Amino acid sequence: MRGRTLTAALVLAVATALTVPITPSASASAPSRTVTPAPLAAPDIAVANVQAHLTQFQAIAQQNGGHRRAGSAGYTASVAYVKGRLQAAGYTVTEQVCTSCVYRSNNLIAEWPAGPTDQVVMFGAHLDGVSSGPGINDNASGSAVLLENALVLAQQRPTMTKRVRFAWWTDEEQGLNGSEFYVRSLSAAQRGYVKGYYNFDMVGSTNAGYFINRITSTTAAPLKAYWDSLGLQPEENREGQGRSDDYPFQQAGIPTSGYAAGASARKTSTQAAKWGGTSGASYDPCYHRSCDTTSNVSATVLNRNADGIAYAIWQLAVSGGTSVPASSTT
Numbered sequence: 327m328r329g330r331t332l333t334a335a336l337v338l339a340v341a342t343a344l345t346v347p348i349t350p351s352a353s354a355s356a357p358s359r360t361v362t363p364a365p366l367a368a369p370d371i372a373v374a375n376v377q378a379h380l381t382q383f384q385a386i387a388q389q390n391g392g393h394r395r396a397g398s399a400g401y402t403a404s405v406a407y408v409k410g411r412l413q414a415a416g417y418t419v420t421e422q423v424c425t426s427c428v429y430r431s432n433n434l435i436a437e438w439p440a441g442p443t444d445q446v447v448m449f450g451a452h453l454d455g456v457s458s459g460p461g462i463n464d465n466a467s468g469s470a471v472l473l474e475n476a477l478v479l480a481q482q483r484p485t486m487t488k489r490v491r492f493a494w495w496t497d498e499e500q501g502l503n504g505s506e507f508y509v510r511s512l513s514a515a516q517r518g519y520v521k522g523y524y525n526f527d528m529v530g531s532t533n534a535g536y537f538i539n540r541i542t543s544t545t546a547a548p549l550k551a552y553w554d555s556l557g558l559q560p561e562e563n564r565e566g567q568g569r570s571d572d573y574p575f576q577q578a579g580i581p582t583s584g585y586a587a588g589a590s591a592r593k594t595s596t597q598a599a600k601w602g603g604t605s606g607a608s609y610d611p612c613y614h615r616s617c618d619t620t621s622n623v624s625a626t627v628l629n630r631n632a633d634g635i636a637y638a639i640w641q642l643a644v645s646g647g648t649s650v651p652a653s654s655t656t
């Protein structure tokens with residue numbers, strides 16, 4: 327469901343320029359043909375599929391007392407949903423009991439079993455919410471864009487240059503506890519294998535900003551390249567600094583980045599001028615409130631986040647991953 331193919335044409339032009347011309351076979355000897363494979367474009371993540379996951383998370387909250395707080399029935403059901411979808415796609419999924427969490431509950435870890443085991447890139451989102459509502463933007467949104475990316479990776483089965491490991495964290499809302507427990511559970515060698523950690527917390531805010539953690543870092547480069555290709559003029563995620571699950575990784579010396587669309591802080595007039603939306607209003611008007619439902623998510627924003635993650639995965643971990651972002655509006 328691609329919107330434009332302009333950048334796809336660019337990819338092709340680059341590939342053509344790099345291709346050694348086919349040698350004409352004038353002699354009777356075996357002709358030598360050099361064919362350079364075209365760069366492998368990152369897949370377009372269907373935002374409808376991401377929205378379908380959000381609908382499931384909302385139903386789970388509704389059926390379990392209205393929320394998905396760590397340690398609650400709504401959280402356990404959220405874990406079961408993500409785990410079931412991943413297992414059906416061929417992932418081996420691990421639940422890690424967080425014994426140091428405020429509410430005892432599990433992190434969920436799934437690794438795509440291809441690529442070198444000592445070269446890992448991680449993508450994570452907190453799966454728990456607060457008890458005031460279903461927690462759809464915070465953070466079913468991050469959970470759903472990761473789940474759909476994991477499913478698409480499994481479907482496509484590309485040749486991998488790195489291992490991709492996905493994580494859904496528990497007890498973030500009580501103090502980043504699930505991710506901190508996980509980082510502490512790794513040996514020094516295992517920590518060294520993790521070349522980058524990417525975090526996704528609140529990626530569908532209705533009055534969105536386009537924020538990237540550590541935006542000028544080389545770790546952030548693929549996330550930034552994708553949003554740059556859409557002309558979005560992303561900014562540093564100042565509001566979220568030290569407030570989400572990238573923080574324990576950062577503290578352990580692991581390079582981090584991530585996307586965010588903003589929480590309770592207010593959009594400036596400069597930001598409204600470049601991104602649209604309402605200046606002087608919160609990026610997410612329902613932050614930690616009962617109105618954080620499926621209506622509290624922008625499909626456009628969700629899509630730009632989901633597709634940027636796919637771009638980063640392909641760029642970082644897939645053999646022949648595209649070097650020019652493909653664009654899409656769906």
Ligand code: DTR
Pocket residue numbers: 464465498499527528563565566567569570571586587588589590
């Ligand atoms: N950890 C978030 C808190 C948060 C506040 N502002 C931002 C901005 C961007 C990402 C996250 C946050 C929470 O879960 O409540």
Ligand code: ZN
Pocket residue numbers: 452464465498527528570
């Ligand atoms: Zn959050």
Ligand code: ZN
Pocket residue numbers: 456464499614
């Ligand atoms: Zn929160």
